[in-house]
Amino acid sequence: MTRNLRILFSLLILLLLDLTKPFGYSLFTEFTFLGIIFIAINYPLQTALIFGIIFGYFKDAASTTSVSFNIFEFALIVIFIYYFLHNFRKKAAFFFIFYAALIIHLMVNNIYIHRVPYFFSLLFLIHSSVAFFLLNYILSPWLKIPQAENE
Amino acid sequence: MFALLLLLPFKGFIANILILFSDQRLPVFNQSRKVIEKLEKDNLLLSLALKKSKLLEDENNKLKKALEFRTEKHIDVVGTDVISFDPSSWRRIVLVNAGKNKGIRNGMYAIDDNGYLVGKIISVTNDYGRLMLIDDPEFSLPVFIGNDAMGMLQGGLDSLRILYIDNSDKINLNDIVWFKIPLASYPIYIGRVMKINENKENLFFEVKVRPFNSNSILNKIFIIK
Numbered sequence: 001m002t003r004n005l006r007i008l009f010s011l012l013i014l015l016l017l018d019l020t021k022p023f024g025y026s027l028f029t030e031f032t033f034l035g036i037i038f039i040a041i042n043y044p045l046q047t048a049l050i051f052g053i054i055f056g057y058f059k060d061a062a063s064t065t066s067v068s069f070n071i072f073e074f075a076l077i078v079i080f081i082y083y084f085l086h087n088f089r090k091k092a093a094f095f096f097i098f099y100a101a102l103i104i105h106l107m108v109n110n111i112y113i114h115r116v117p118y119f120f121s122l123l124f125l126i127h128s129s130v131a132f133f134l135l136n137y138i139l140s141p142w143l144k145i146p147q148a149e150n151e
Numbered sequence: 152m153f154a155l156l157l158l159l160p161f162k163g164f165i166a167n168i169l170i171l172f173s174d175q176r177l178p179v180f181n182q183s184r185k186v187i188e189k190l191e192k193d194n195l196l197l198s199l200a201l202k203k204s205k206l207l208e209d210e211n212n213k214l215k216k217a218l219e220f221r222t223e224k225h226i227d228v229v230g231t232d233v234i235s236f237d238p239s240s241w242r243r244i245v246l247v248n249a250g251k252n253k254g255i256r257n258g259m260y261a262i263d264d265n266g267y268l269v270g271k272i273i274s275v276t277n278d279y280g281r282l283m284l285i286d287d288p289e290f291s292l293p294v295f296i297g298n299d300a301m302g303m304l305q306g307g308l309d310s311l312r313i314l315y316i317d318n319s320d321k322i323n324l325n326d327i328v329w330f331k332i333p334l335a336s337y338p339i340y341i342g343r344v345m346k347i348n349e350n351k352e353n354l355f356f357e358v359k360v361r362p363f364n365s366n367s368i369l370n371k372i373f374i375i376k
Binding site (some may be wrong): 015023025026064065109112115117118120122126128 | 160161166177207235236237238240241242243246281286288289307308309363
């Protein structure tokens with residue numbers, strides 16, 4: 001129970017960061033999405049799926065656009081990560097999973113805006129990689145995830 | 152040198168951290184903030200009036216004659232703050248704390264404290280308004296380029312573009328991109344021509360625009376009524 005509350009609290013803070021964007025449009029990343037990847041990598045499918053759907057819904061609700069695809073995207077990403085982790089447990093697989101999830105997210109959103117902003121996409125990959133590394137560093141002790149589980 | 156190269160993609164981010172900290176160090180009290188806001192508003196209106204008079208000087212006789220038949224509209228601005236952003240990085244839509252209660256309506260344009268275009272209002276409730284910024288992929292606006300050309304400004308995450316410019320129009324690098332508020336002669340500046348993509352096989356060509364308003368931390372926005 002405490003674990004789930006901590007996940008909920010962490011994801012709420014990440015959603016708040018996405019909504020307030022304290023660094024404006026200079027940081028090209030989506031913290032909620034990174035949080036969902038983090039939870040999907042470190043927690044069982046059921047937990048990750050529930051949080052994926054809840055925060056996908058929250059993100060859709062906070063979004064100003066009429067198309068609600070985050071709820072489906074987050075759920076599919078969680079299932080995709082579970083499937084790969086089920087088959088591959090090597091350290092390289094984690095990098096592959098993380099970048100595959102980011103590229104899927106880039107593709108879905110680029111299709112949604114009907115354009116491919118190359119420079120923005122590159123910066124999104126770089127910024128998200130660094131943000132995920134920091135997130136992993138900060139959240140792992142808080143959510144009591146043993147480092148061995150990450151490797 | 153290598154460390155500097157690594158930091159290059161985070162240039163804007165680091166700049167914003169410095170701005171954020173320098174802002175927080177300044178003790179701003181409510182009363183003085185209101186005075187600052189009023190002065191900013193007055194300054195903005197004066198700068199708009201100045202731009203208007205410069206534009207009127209440059210206009211040719213034919214345009215002046217046409218304008219005589221129109222009723223000149225007087226404009227006012229309402230200062231607002233950004234209270235939240237769209238959570239998606241692919242959309243540039245913000246929520247501002249001014250709505251119908253302050254006379255804000257759909258389609259009104261927003262400028263920054265230097266008078267440069269920031270975006271336009273796309274929906275309003277009683278207390279809040281949604282503002283689409285000029286770099287949103289769905290933003291579009293008919294604009295003037297320099298003195299002669301016209302085109303359709305389209306937002307974008309990488310750069311702003313102007314489409315459908317007639318091939319016969321003369322456009323130079325660094326030409327000013329601007330537009331005029333309907334029924335008022337106030338020119339609102341947007342940016343400068345950065346790159347011209349000419350293709351003689353097409354009827355139209357397009358240009359890339361560097362916007363004047365490059366501050367990604369939007370603190371104060373003025374909506375033109």
